[in-house]
Amino acid sequence: VHAIGPGVMALILAFIPAMLTALGVVREKELGSISNFYATPLTRLEFLLGKQLPYLVISLLNLAMLVALNRLLFGVPFKGSGLTLALGGLLYLLATTSLGLLISAFTRTQIAAILGTVIITTLPTIQYSGLIVPRSSLEGGSALMGHVFPAGHFLDIAVGTFTKALDLRSLWPQCLALLGFFLVASALSVWLLKKQEV
Secondary structure, rough: OOOOOHHHHHHHHHHHHHHHHHHHHHHHHHOOOOHHHHHHHOOOOHHHHHHHHHHHHHHHHHHHHHHHHHHHOOOOOOOOHHEEEEHHHHHHHHHHHHHHHHHHHHHHOHHHHHHHHHHHHHHHHHOOOOOOOOOOHHOHHHHHHHHHHHHHHHHHHHHHHOOOOHHHHHHHHHHHHHHHHHHHHHHHHHOOOOOOOO
């Protein structure tokens, strides 16, 4: 029963940071203010990191509040390493906000960004991360999605640190997977972002 609270953290921190980050870029496309980016010497990487940073800070505050809620309101015992949870949370939020940037590369309206984010983040988090069904029971494409999508790795970190007294020595593969997802999604976002109107 103590795994539910930390598990829901993975769902909340997948959907909201990705959606906010996607909307941050798409809103500029809709309003036309992205033309300012086209006219400046700012690189695509600098632009995207500038968009990502505020939502990363807000999401880190959300992470702290969710940890406090689990401890104080729901009484979930915390047995593991706080530093490991903090590192895993930071890497997870980097991964989910970079996913939002990637979604923004394909969408031109805020409605499309919201719907795309809901589908791309919520379904894999609920179905393939281990939140409801253990990842070890998944096969084929479902198992691949469970291993590729970042929610499953953060779920291991959150539940592991809260209920199993795990630390970085046990959870470094999950942290490495989150870092890899962040780097790949960020690279794709930079590559797909146009520096001029088509």
